[in-house]
Amino acid sequence: MTDLLLSDPSTLARDEGYWQRIAAQYDVEPGPINLEYGYFGRMTRHAGATYQQHIDAINRCNSLPLRQHFDDIGSVEIRNAAAELLNVPHASVALTQSASASLQTLIRNYNRLQAGDQVLVSDLDYDSVANAMRWLARQRGAEVVELSHPHPVTYDNLMQSYREAFARNPRLKLMPLTHVTHRTGLVMPIREIAALAREHGIDVVLDGAHALGQMEFDLEALGIEFAGYNLQKWIGAPLSLGLTYIAPARIGDIDPDMADSRFALDDVRSRAPYGTPNVPAWLTLPTVFAEHKAIGGAAVKGARLSYLRDLWVSQARDIEGIEVLVPDDPRLYCGITSFRFTRHADQAAMVQRLLNEYNLFTVGREGSACGPCIRVTPGFTTTPAEVQQLVDALRQLSR
Template sequence: MTVINRRTILQGAVAGAAMLPAAALRAAPAPAPVRAGGVAGDEAYWAEIAAQYDVTDAVIQLENGNWGMMSRPVLAAYQQMVAKVNRDSSFYARRGMGTDMVAVQDRLAGFLGVERDEIVLTRNATEALKALIGGYNRIRPGQAALYADLDYDSMQASLESAMTRRGARTIRIALPEPATWQNVIDAYAQAFEAHPEIKLVLLTHISHRTGLKIPVREIAALARVRGIDVIVDAAHSLGQVDFEIAGLGADFVGLNLHKWMGAPLGVGAAYIRKGRVSAIDPDIADENPGSGSIRSRVHTGTVDYAASLTLPAALDFQARIGAPAREARLRALRDRWVGQLRDLPGIQVLTPDDPRMHGGITSFRLAGRTSEAGNRALAATLLDRFGIFTVHRTGLASGACVRVTPTLFNSMADVDALADALRQIATAGT
């Protein structure tokens, strides 16, 4: 087993950052990833990882789903790249940056296991998914698109707007609660059967509301035999769980790199399987819409190029940990606090314990308390009385909840503190 520590991480990433851009973009192969077995609960090992993050000591930070914190090596690489882009300006942009950006795209394609012309960088998953949903042109008047209550708000709105423009309609379902592997599959199968006019479905791999991980591959297979295209929102799954794009069974995927992969803010990607680009209209601002290139489907204008150019440093950092170990650690943190509360009267844990159906995110509520105000107040109590930062979530058919999102810098002591606080709150009935 390859074990990394503070010194090896810093040497590997900062040394490369000192020679940006070329060395960072053509990084040496990372050490073999650690194996997940046994390492998930090794607090000494994860303390070394946590030491690579400058975490506030004002609170116990258990709300890490908004965006991911850059590790120190990645932050150092980003700061150097910001300085370079600022210093060399258009002299670099017009003479060398294009080649470097292609190298970034090659590196990302290799990481995702896809071809370079199947991905395009975006500023976030929302931008990627807006392009995919808004540009999807296989819908005809009278047909329909399907989404669920756990899907991201902006994606629901995008589907509503896009279908209205194309003379189609939307169908919304509520996913089962409690969820099981089979009843989630059945919910989509029943919707497909009841509504043969459905020609597009949005599937959120891991929900930002509850952390529910749905059986995307199985649902996509059901959709495919009915001639239904699938768009996957993988904003929260990339880096939280170990998977391959091809394994999702979908032709269109939106991704984030600045959440669980720890790249700088402003880095995402859209995936369109080779041969399916024509199903997505070119962006209205694209100057060469007939090119057939995936790049014509997203037009961002000027972006934070330093953020994109830092992506290889983030991939290096995560590669040294390894996807299986990262997933195992996030699950272990989640299972630690959930295991203490699952059978506690007064606490309703919304995310199932089936390891196929969650990563690190899990949501809960006090039993019977489903209002937004009540869950907002519960998150405030955790912060004000116990110094634990979480966030309330709305939009579930069953009502509001509180989301807990641990990450790699969190310790078992952090989630133990959460469990203890919730025991006190449930016991007091407040």
Template sequence: MQRRDFLIGSVIAAAGAATMQSASAETAALPAADPATPATDGAYWTAVRDLYEVDRSIANLENGYWGIMARPVLEAYLENTRRVNRENSFYARSAFGADFETVRLRVAAAVGAQPEEVALTRGATEALQTLIAGYNKLQPGDTVLYADLDYDSMQYAMNALRDRRGVEVKNFAIPEPATREAVLETYRTVLEQTPKAKLLLLTHLSHRTGLVMPIREIADMARAKGIATIVDAAHSWGQIPFDVADLGADFVGFNLHKWIGAPVGMGFFHIRKDRLADIDIHLADQDWPADDIRSRIHTGTIDFAAALTVPAALDLHERIGAAAKNARLVHLRNYWVERIRPIDAFDILTPDEAGMHAGITSFRVRGKTSKEDNTALVAKLRDEFKVLTVRRAGVAAGQCIRVSPALYTTEAEVDRLVEALTTIGAS
């Protein structure tokens, strides 16, 4: 029986290796971008676009929800789904654990972390809520802080600390128009005015407006005052080139199904080795030792195939390169912002200042800050101009509309947005 199990396990492992090899072949065939013009190399980005099967009946500029899988990633996911469905619980109970650990090691290497600092989750929301709820260094009377541009679910988790830990919760607004110095001054002032602050939530790239925060400087400010930082990097990793150490944060939550392009339902968190004890063991988990980061999250049965497909997504991400992805997304963002910013009817909420934006940027019609106003404009863009955007709430100065191009977006599709807004702005 042992020999039989060994042979079957070997066949399963070989099948998995073959799947990853076939998934990587098309990725490996992708040519290199022109290093002199990585953002506008037409032949290169055409080759990248050809990796995506996209409905072009509408210009989809709402890619912040999640990132669709490129064809080699999708094919790997489908094959992994067939494999898991075929081999069923024998695979799940005999080989998946080792394969899941291989994925974790690959993710840690990709983000520049030690394996013992990374645990896989079902997305950034699960990762960040677990970190926030599990932070155990808070005492009654302490204060926790977050800004208006932080993600809704993370704000909810911070608010829940009022009852869970007996702390005060303080929120504040990021100024408009935002500049690097204005953002830093806002955090500097809030930290100075909140002597009992012990935990600060930060968002590297805001899902509301696309504003990129100077995280390292803010985290350093907080650390100097004994304040821990939890960073939401759901939208930044894959849009901006960085390693986790560059953030200087104590705890970070990441997504793999947004700008990395893995199947929906994959993310992870990072806890610095010297801070592991500051996060509670998840619901008294006993599957892992207390000194193992995997004891800080227990999600039960996951989508096996989604996890197995993460390396294929990382293959493509690394083949294109974080710097080239950033250059392309920034180019597509600037392509419309530069033509719309001079129109008096609109406020562009994300600054042009270098390092303060990537691909996502939000706007609003000047003075139109309500849910109704922005819902109507999203519908108008979709139904009359065939351009998909999304309304974003929660910005202190009023609601807005987010524009999120993808790697498969063409300049012609962005032109449709410009034409639509030019028409609307003139009416």
């Protein structure tokens, strides 16, 4: 706590003693250097032990504590704590099993789309989200408009691509918008795009899967009324937890999921898919939220991840044969950034070489208009020395 009181996030991001103490809270299996924390993050040792304790307790006690306390009291208290994490009204949030589940229920139950309307899908949207939008269009007789983002991307040409798309397609009514794109790591200017969409009568469903926990944001200030998140990447929760957000004034525009009647029509929980939740994981959330706050929250976490990103990107930009796909505009990047080897056509093969020859675990990403790439995502146990190993490998492999 003393570190947090004395240091701002940018200073703390460079305090290796602080991050060594953070890293010591995690159990890490010996093996390759993990630069693929974008999939999901680790729980701390304490959170993992707490999770296991809840698994054991629920297994011993079975349904009695769930019926007597969790269903009507405990689950609500935990939901409220999740809403406070987002700084939104308690009644605007429901817990789900993942960001994908959250976004799919928002999309399939959106009731304002009619035959002849248009929906927008981009090359940087998550596959399950884009597929859900295409499914919705088929069901409602709407047209799908495909948008490819410019490359190399800048703030100005990104905004211009949306201005042009909105102007060309006056029947647009709905679009997903990804806060941090999973393919390249590009951070979208959410507030500006959402405002532009609103001017054209277009509703936005925000995919915040990679943003929550590493970026500070205010949903109301961003102008976002529908959003889906997960808690397993940068918050540090067990797998199988997500959040659905619906602004209270817009609850009527999302139907109850599969005509769910468990909750009142104005209760967001009726918009979440029905099923027995992973109760031990839910019960672990208060511990996880407390740890997130103790580290310094998204401000400190995000500063650290961006610092580690800058360490390798600043050097990689000077390496012939390496193309970094995300600009250094602070409005457009966070800790996740992708690159590619310009002298090697098969990026998947280069991912394998990084692993086999240099003990570096990254992940290949395809599907964006700018082409296949390799995503690098450091985590809270990543050290500058490990990042330097990546740079050294890029220098050698790029030849």
